[in-house]
Amino acid sequence: MQGESVLVAGLIEACRVTIAANRDHLCELDREIGDGDHGTNMQRGCEAVSAEEKDLARLPLPDALEKIGLTLVMNIGGAAGPLYGTLLMEMGRKLRNRDREEEFPVVLKQAIDAVARRGRAHAGDKTLLDVLYPVHDALAQRSPLTDVARRAELSADLTAPMKAMRGRASYLGDRSIGHVDPGASSCALLTTAICRYLQENYPE
Amino acid sequence: MSEKTANVGIVIVSHSPLVAQGIADMVRQMVGDCVPLAWSGGNVRGELGTDAGGILRAIEAAWSDAGVAIFVDLGGAETNSEMAIEMLGSPRSKFVSICNAPLVEGAVIAAAEASGGASLAKVVATAEELSP
Numbered sequence: 001m002q003g004e005s006v007l008v009a010g011l012i013e014a015c016r017v018t019i020a021a022n023r024d025h026l027c028e029l030d031r032e033i034g035d036g037d038h039g040t041n042m043q044r045g046c047e048a049v050s051a052e053e054k055d056l057a058r059l060p061l062p063d064a065l066e067k068i069g070l071t072l073v074m075n076i077g078g079a080a081g082p083l084y085g086t087l088l089m090e091m092g093r094k095l096r097n098r099d100r101e102e103e104f105p106v107v108l109k110q111a112i113d114a115v116a117r118r119g120r121a122h123a124g125d126k127t128l129l130d131v132l133y134p135v136h137d138a139l140a141q142r143s144p145l146t147d148v149a150r151r152a153e154l155s156a157d158l159t160a161p162m163k164a165m166r167g168r169a170s171y172l173g174d175r176s177i178g179h180v181d182p183g184a185s186s187c188a189l190l191t192t193a194i195c196r197y198l199q200e201n202y203p204e
Numbered sequence: 205m206s207e208k209t210a211n212v213g214i215v216i217v218s219h220s221p222l223v224a225q226g227i228a229d230m231v232r233q234m235v236g237d238c239v240p241l242a243w244s245g246g247n248v249r250g251e252l253g254t255d256a257g258g259i260l261r262a263i264e265a266a267w268s269d270a271g272v273a274i275f276v277d278l279g280g281a282e283t284n285s286e287m288a289i290e291m292l293g294s295p296r297s298k299f300v301s302i303c304n305a306p307l308v309e310g311a312v313i314a315a316a317e318a319s320g321g322a323s324l325a326k327v328v329a330t331a332e333e334l335s336p
């Protein structure tokens with residue numbers, strides 16, 4: 001329990017820091033194919049979670065994840081709020097109810113599928129799913145965390161040649177091609193921050 | 205206030221507080237107070253954006269036992285409205301529908317229909333006739 005609370009607090013801070021450092025970059029990406037607010041939206045969400053850090057760290061991990069998800073929904077705004085919120089809330093719910101043998105990648109996959117349903121999106125639609133699915137694959141293959149992070153960043157870059165099928169970028173049609181998706185980018189940044197934190201503090 | 209709960213409620217959701225409030229004014233002008241009406245515009249800070257918590261409060265404010273029809277502008281408004289409906293919880297969530305209709309015309313026509321005591325299904329269907 002003590003270990004979990006340190007883990008939750010550490011991950012919250014790692015995510016907050018990477019989003020703050022990349023806020024302008026994320027807004028810039030969103031300005032190319034959307035409305036330019038992804039960085040500020042994500043920062044608002046992460047700060048709201050940080051503000052609740054003390055309460056969150058006291059909760060069992062599934063409850064903490066679910067509460068973080070709700071806070072993200074209530075504070076990010078835009079489609080990213082419900083998508084990231086659903087990811088965290090579903091992870092919390094699935095972790096709470098999982099069979100003992102079920103490993104984390106199985107739980108993650110179920111949460112990612114819930115995000116896909118929420119956004120009515122599929123792999124290849126130029127969304128954060130194009131990072132989440134490869135991250136899940138890497139984890140399921142038991143790749144080292146450095147490789148998981150690298151896979152996330154590469155996958156975000158690979159959204160550039162895709163044509164947006166969901167969200168505001170889809171209004172641009174073919175003109176969305178050639179730009180990295182901001183949601184995929186924030187997802188890769190968060191994945192990298194989480195992997196780095198785990199490597200530094202919980203070496204395998 | 206049995207009269208207030210008899211007619212279907214209308215909720216307007218826009219990325220812009222000005223748009224949401226403006227449409228609510230137009231609806232109010234059409235149907236007066238006989239249709240429960242509320243709006244949510246902008247993000248938690250009142251800037252352009254969407255706010256799931258604000259939408260949830262709007263649904264509560266426009267609540268009617270006959271149900272609530274929601275009108276949204278762009279994608280994020282729809283996704284956040286779905287989230288808000290989920291947070292409303294069962295059984296009330298079953299009596300809330302997001303209309304696939306143009307925001308201004310849809311809300312006004314739906315409100316006119318609702319003011320005559322039409323069911324939620326009828327209100328939604330009438331508004332959605334506007335969408336090709």
Ligand SMILES: [Mg+2]
Pocket residue numbers: 030034035036037038078
């Ligand atoms: Mg945006």
